Amino acid sequence: xxxxxxxxxxxxxxxxxxxxxxxxxxxxxxxxxxxxxxxxxxxxxxxxxxxxxxxxxxxxxxxxxxxxxxxxxxxxxxxxxxxxxxxxxxxxxxxxxxxxxxxxxxxxxxxxxxxxxxxxxxxxxxxxxxxxxxxxxxxxxxxxxxxxxxxxxxxxxxxxxxxxxxxxxxxxxxxxxxxxxxxxxxxxxxxxxxxxxxxxxxxxxxxxxxxxxxxxxxxxxxxxxxxxxxxxxxxxxxxxxxxxxxxxxxxxxxxxxxxxxxxxxxxxxxxxxxxxxxxxxxxxxxxxxxxxxxxxxx
Amino acid sequence: xxxxxxxxxxxxxxxxxxxxxxxxxxxxxxxxxxxxxxxxxxxxxxxxxxxxxxxxxxxxxxxxxxxxxxxxxxxxxxxxxxxxxxxxxxxxxxxxxxxxxxxxxxxxxxxxxxxxxxxxxxxxxxxxxxxxxxxxxxxxxxxxxxxxxxxxxxxxxxxxxxxxxxxxxxxxxxxxxxxxxxxxxxxxxxxxxxxxxxxxxxxxxxxxxxxxxxxxxxxxxxxxxxxxxxxxxxxxxxxxxxxxxxxxxxxxxxxxxxxxxxxxxxxxxxxxxxxxxxxxxxx
Amino acid sequence: xxxxxxxxxxxxxxxxxxxxxxxxxxxxxxxxxxxxxxxxxxxxxxxxxxxxxxxxxxxxxxxxxxxxxxxxxxxxxxxxxxxxxxxxxxxxxxxxxxxxxxxxxxxxxxxxxxxxxxxxxxxxxxxxxxxxxxxxxxxxxxxxxxxxxxxxxxxxxxxxxxxxxxxxxxxxxxxxxxxxxxxxxxxxxxxxxxxxxxxxxxxxxxxxxxxxxxxxxxxxxxxxxxxxxxxxxxxxxxxxxxxxxxxxxxx
Numbered sequence: 001x002x003x004x005x006x007x008x009x010x011x012x013x014x015x016x017x018x019x020x021x022x023x024x025x026x027x028x029x030x031x032x033x034x035x036x037x038x039x040x041x042x043x044x045x046x047x048x049x050x051x052x053x054x055x056x057x058x059x060x061x062x063x064x065x066x067x068x069x070x071x072x073x074x075x076x077x078x079x080x081x082x083x084x085x086x087x088x089x090x091x092x093x094x095x096x097x098x099x100x101x102x103x104x105x106x107x108x109x110x111x112x113x114x115x116x117x118x119x120x121x122x123x124x125x126x127x128x129x130x131x132x133x134x135x136x137x138x139x140x141x142x143x144x145x146x147x148x149x150x151x152x153x154x155x156x157x158x159x160x161x162x163x164x165x166x167x168x169x170x171x172x173x174x175x176x177x178x179x180x181x182x183x184x185x186x187x188x189x190x191x192x193x194x195x196x197x198x199x200x201x202x203x204x205x206x207x208x209x210x211x212x213x214x215x216x217x218x219x220x221x222x223x224x225x226x227x228x229x230x231x232x233x234x235x236x237x238x239x240x241x242x243x244x245x246x247x248x249x250x251x252x253x254x255x256x257x258x259x260x261x262x263x264x265x266x267x268x269x270x271x272x273x274x275x276x277x278x279x280x281x282x283x284x285x286x287x288x289x290x291x292x293x294x295x296x297x298x
Numbered sequence: 299x300x301x302x303x304x305x306x307x308x309x310x311x312x313x314x315x316x317x318x319x320x321x322x323x324x325x326x327x328x329x330x331x332x333x334x335x336x337x338x339x340x341x342x343x344x345x346x347x348x349x350x351x352x353x354x355x356x357x358x359x360x361x362x363x364x365x366x367x368x369x370x371x372x373x374x375x376x377x378x379x380x381x382x383x384x385x386x387x388x389x390x391x392x393x394x395x396x397x398x399x400x401x402x403x404x405x406x407x408x409x410x411x412x413x414x415x416x417x418x419x420x421x422x423x424x425x426x427x428x429x430x431x432x433x434x435x436x437x438x439x440x441x442x443x444x445x446x447x448x449x450x451x452x453x454x455x456x457x458x459x460x461x462x463x464x465x466x467x468x469x470x471x472x473x474x475x476x477x478x479x480x481x482x483x484x485x486x487x488x489x490x491x492x493x494x495x496x497x498x499x500x501x502x503x504x505x506x507x508x509x510x511x512x513x514x515x516x517x518x519x520x521x522x523x524x525x526x527x528x529x530x531x532x533x534x535x536x537x538x539x540x541x542x543x544x545x546x547x548x549x550x551x552x553x554x555x556x557x558x559x560x561x562x563x564x565x566x567x568x569x570x571x572x573x574x575x576x577x578x579x580x581x
Numbered sequence: 582x583x584x585x586x587x588x589x590x591x592x593x594x595x596x597x598x599x600x601x602x603x604x605x606x607x608x609x610x611x612x613x614x615x616x617x618x619x620x621x622x623x624x625x626x627x628x629x630x631x632x633x634x635x636x637x638x639x640x641x642x643x644x645x646x647x648x649x650x651x652x653x654x655x656x657x658x659x660x661x662x663x664x665x666x667x668x669x670x671x672x673x674x675x676x677x678x679x680x681x682x683x684x685x686x687x688x689x690x691x692x693x694x695x696x697x698x699x700x701x702x703x704x705x706x707x708x709x710x711x712x713x714x715x716x717x718x719x720x721x722x723x724x725x726x727x728x729x730x731x732x733x734x735x736x737x738x739x740x741x742x743x744x745x746x747x748x749x750x751x752x753x754x755x756x757x758x759x760x761x762x763x764x765x766x767x768x769x770x771x772x773x774x775x776x777x778x779x780x781x782x783x784x785x786x787x788x789x790x791x792x793x794x795x796x797x798x799x800x801x802x803x804x805x806x807x808x809x810x811x812x813x814x815x816x817x818x819x820x821x822x823x824x825x826x827x828x829x830x831x832x
Contacts, residue, residue, distance in 0.1 A: 048707050052444055069713075076618050076714060112709045113612040119793075120615060123785040124772050133776075151775065158615070158772075165614020169713060173706050177444060179404030181706060193640055198699055200402070200654030201661065205703070206446035207398055208655075208662045231669030232800075236807025239666075243659050243808075244815055249399060250651045256400040257651075258363045260464065261387045261416035264647050268403050269411030269424050271442075 045209075047109070047173050055100040056175035060273040064172050065184045067283045072168040074287065075161055078294045084160035086293055090286055091167035099175050109174070113166055117159060125155040178202050183270055196266050204246070212242050310338040311374075313467055313499060314360060314390070319369030321355055329355040331523035332369070337468060337501070342494055344510035344531070345503040347520030348545040353503045354395075356520070357470050362386035388417060391466035395473040397453035398445075406432070406448075406456055407441045413464040431463035435489070451482035458489065469493065471502040475509070487513070511535060511549035512573040519544045532570050551577065609679075609764050609794060610704065610719055613712025620771045625717030628698075631725045635694035657696040660684055661703055668800060676797055679760065682753030683805045685728035686735050687812070693732075697724025722763040731756030749809045754802035761794040762787070 051057070056064065068091075075087050096106050126147045127134065134146030172181070179202060186195045215238045219225065224234035314337040321330040330352050337343065345353050358364040360371060362383035371378045371386070378386055391413075394400040403409035410431050414424040432438045435455045445453060454474070461469055471490075475483045490513065493500055504510055510517055510531060517534040519527040527540040534540060535548055555571060558564050564580045571577035616624075642649045663680040680700075684693040698720050704710040711719045735752035743751075769783035 045707060047709060048444075049447070052447065057442070072614070072714065073618075076614055076621075079617070109709065116610065116612045116615075119789050120612070120768060120772075120786075123768070123782070123789045124774075127774065127776065127781075127785070162612055162614040165712065165714065166612065166709070169613050169705070170709070173709070177404065178703065178706050179408070179444070191636065193636070193643060194695070194699065196650065197654055197657060197695075198702070199404070200650070201657040201699055201703065202404055203402055203445075204654055204658035205661050205707075208658050209665075210398075212662060212666065225669070228669055232803055233807055235666075235669050236804050237811050239663055239804070240808040240811030240815070242662070243656070243812065246655045246659060247652060250648075250655050252394075252396070252399045253402075253655075254648050254651045255358055255363045256392075256394050257402060259358070259361050259387060259392045259394075260413040260460065261384060263416065264650075266402065267412070267415035268408030269415060269421070269428060270408065 045206075046105075048178065050101055050105065050174050051177045053100075054095075054175040056094070056098060057177070058273065059175065059279065060275045061176045061180040061184050062187060063273075063275045063279060063283070064176055065181065067286075068168045068172040070283075070287055071171070071290070072165050074290045074294075075164040075168065078290070079157070079161060080294050080297055081157045081160050082297045083290050083294050084157070084164035086290055087164035088160065088167050090290075091164075091171045095167070095171050095174050101174060106170075106174075109170065110163070110166070113162070117162055121155045121159060124158065125151050127151075192265070199266055208242060208246055211245060212238065215241060310340060312336050312338050313374060315370075315372040315375075316360060317370040317372070319356070319359060319366055319371065321359055321364060321366045321369075323355075328523055330359065330366070330369075333523075333525055335518065335525065335528070337499060339467075339499060340497045341499055341516055342490075342514050343501045343516045343518055344514035345501055345518050345520065346505070346507070346510060346544065346546060347503075351520040351544070352523040353520050354472055357392055357472060357501075357503070360386065361390045361392050361470070388464065389467045390470065391461035391464050391468070392470045392472060393458050393461050393474060395476055397450070397457040400457045400460065401445045401453065404444050404446075405441070406437060406443055406445065406459075409445060409456055410437075410459045410463050413460055417464065427463045427465070431459040434462055435459040450477055451479065451485065454478060454482065454486070458486075468499045468501060471500070473503055473505070475504065475506060507535065507547050507549045508551065511551060519546070531572075555580070609722070609761055609790070610701075610711035611715040611764060611767065613705070613714060615712075616715050616718060616767070616771045618714075620767070621714045621717055623717075624715075624721050624767065628717050628720045628725060631694055632698060632720075635691040638691040639695050653692070653696065656684075656688060656692075657699055660696055661700045664700065664704070665708060668804060676793075676800075678801050678804060679723060679727070679757060681723055681727045681760065682731040682756035682801065683808060685731040685756060686749060686752055686805070686809060690725075690728045690732045693728040694720075694724050697728065700724075718764075718767045722760050722767065726763045727756040727760035730759040746806050746810065749806045750802040753805035754798050757798035757801050758795070761790060761798070765790060 071087050071091065075084050078084075092106065095101055096103050126145050129144050129146060130142075131144065133144070134151075135148040136146060138145040179199070182195060182198045182202065185198070186192075219234045219238060223230070225231045314335075316333055316335045319330055319333040320328060322328045333352075333356060345356075347353055355364065359366055362378070362385075365380060365383065373382075373385055373389060376382070376385075401409055403412055407428060410428045411424050414427045419427070429438075432441060435458055437452075437455055437459055440448065440452065440456075445456060448456065454477075458471075458474075474486055478486060487509075490500060490502070502510075502514070514531050517527070517529065517531045518525055519534060519540055521544045526543055527534045527537060529537075531549075532552075535546075535552055540546070541548060551571060551573070555564070555577065571580050639653065643653070660680045660683075663683070664677055666677065668676055668678055681693065681697060684696060688696070698716075701711055701716060701719050701724060705712050705716065731752040734755050735748060738748040738751060765783055765786035768786045769779055772782060773779045774782040774785065
């Protein structure tokens with residue numbers, strides 16, 4: 001028994017290390033990338049970038065939002081490992097095969113929440129105690145790390161549930177640009193102020209990111225990131241400068257809006273994307289399938 | 299010839315009349331110190347002057363974004379008040395210097411539709427105008443792209459399509475070539491030429507004297523919040539005092555032509571060439 | 582267990598520790614699907630009164646002056662960008678600021694709650710940090726509880742006349758720490774330990790996240806100091822505009 005726990009621990013550790021390495025490599029790559037140009041800035045806005053490239057972009061955003069939310073809720077409400085696995089597979093199929101996202105990219109996106117998942121689950125799966133009180137115990141000097149079959153199973157259920165939920169969200173976000181999601185929010189009568197703010201913020205995020213990138217390059221080129229202390233100071237100064245510069249530009253942005261008859265409300269022409277009968281049928285079929293699985297396995 | 303055309307234009311209808319316009323951002327510094335200007339149908343005006351001379355402030359004033367306490371603006375003979383400011387915004391369009399500061403929406407199509415939507419047109423009209431503006435600027439393929447993944451030149455084209463879709467009578471370009479590479483600058487000049495052929499009224503602020511000399515038929519020079527010269531390009535660029543006062547330079551074409559004339563390489567009675575084509579014709 | 586095995590475990594755990602800090606980035610965003618439905622709803626409901634107050638405050642400001650909208654949008658984008666930037670660290674690892682302490686100090690808790698909500702939505706959509714179902718819980722810990730603590734501490738310490746740098750540091754640090762505690766409470770409530778119940782689960786969660794969150798809170802505090810000092814030195818005018826956003830919070 002001790003063996004098994006040891007193996008589990010070691011596997012977890014190895015996974016963490018691999019994940020850590022991947023993450024670091026990804027960041028190093030982004031780093032060299034960002035010094036060259038700030039577009040398609042890998043780690044930061046990859047989801048946004050894929051959303052525009054997805055083949056599912058022609059689908060109605062409302063449809064995608066409703067479908068992904070229903071699947072997400074299925075995952076959480078059913079709280080059933082088989083349903084969760086079905087959702088994971090289904091969503092991966094939709095995003096990767098139908099949406100045309102490279103599978104490796106999809107996998108690397110799935111690692112984003114992995115860290116939280118790891119920590120969150122460790123706390124559930126294992127316990128510490130002075131005596132060996134679980135099914136599996138590991139003696140570490142003064143105390144025992146223990147776990148039980150039930151809590152392991154519970155953890156596994158939680159992991160699949162969370163991954164199912166995440167993949168449902170990915171189905172939406174990897175096929176629908178934020179502006180369309182905001183339009184859906186407007187459709188469900190989110191307060192106007194919030195919707196408008198979101199629209200503007202979405203646009204300005206990219207402007208600010210751009211400015212920040214240039215400032216950072218300028219700082220790096222003057223050795224502003226040579227050691228930890230300098231890095232902190234440079235980082236802070238760039239951040240404060242970024243706020244100042246953008247607030248100063250605020251006037252110009254506002255004038256540009258007013259020059260085109262802005263009267264306090266942002267109005268855009270939105271495409272009407274219709275939902276085909278096939279899509280409706282597909283969604284109904286998938287959801288009933290999920291419910292069937294649930295009924296059969298409860 | 300140019301003078302003749304100018305006189306011809308003088309008879310055209312005046313769209314916008316500005317009388318003694320003054321404007322101050324804060325209490326101390328006046329940005330505009332009494333500007334008078336008439337803009338007629340179909341004119342091509344280059345607005346020159348060093349940074350901070352008041353060009354941009356002037357544009358924002360005649361577009362109605364900034365409202366001055368002192369001075370009058372007449373649009374087609376009608377005096378503009380606070381209530382009618384929207385008429386100015388509808389009919390005077392500004393393409394801002396920095397396309398990024400102008401673009402607000404997250405796809406090219408919705409960006410271009412922003413102006414027409416604000417004009418409270420019907421959905422179909424908006425759609426037609428967007429289609430027209432996009433094809434005018436050769437952007438139809440970019441319709442569903444987000445502005446943050448476009449290049450600088452493409453963004454500029456979007457910002458111009460923005461204004462075209464509003465069908466203003468006067469289009470103002472605020473330093474349009476400032477951040478463009480040569481190819482995009484050429485593209486811009488073609489667009490300007492096309493618009494001029496269609497009889498649109500265009501005002502451009504620029505620091506490029508050669509461009510102003512070959513393109514404009516009227517040059518307005520701002521200096522320290524006032525207009526110090528308003529004439530045909532040749533007259534303005536021949537005026538040493540104006541050039542010195544406004545930190546300008548003489549266009550290269552003018553210098554070359556005059557040097558060659560001094561040396562007797564061209565005939566004296568030829569009129570001044572505006573561009574390379576005309577220049578070839580002279581010699 | 583043999584000595585060799587023990588060594589191996591110690592080695593692996595320390596490696597884990599080193600790399601664990603790496604992407605622990607926004608680890609305090611509770612991920613999508615991690616909370617049961619009832620908790621999603623409850624935390625969402627708890628947020629509502631705070632958000633309504635924040636919304637009314639912001640709405641009033643915008644109605645008074647339409648241009649405020651632009652400032653709000655820019656500051657919102659700023660907070661988002663700040664939270665998505667890699668912050669410097671000794672090990673070359675990567676983590677991010679939350680920006681909530683800074684938001685509370687500069688703009689007050691009302692504005693921060695609304696901007697925080699929007700930033701969280703964007704983090705869920707664009708960065709896959711946090712989620713839609715856990716928005717309520719995350720919003721409470723990051724956009725409401727943390728900023729409130731930062732703001733209250735900042736106001737209190739300003740009155741006592743402590744060194745400004747210390748004041749800003751303490752406010753940002755405490756805000757971050759409080760966020761971390763609230764999140765642990767939320768997690769422990771949703772997943773109490775079958776043997777030890779809520780209290781035991783809370784201790785476990787606090788323990789598991791401590792190695793990443795406490796250093797992060799320190800760095801966040803330091804960076805916030807640099808940013809605030811930078812703003813005060815170079816941006817008196819802009820700070821006035823921002824201060825205008827903050828006005829009306831105290832009453």
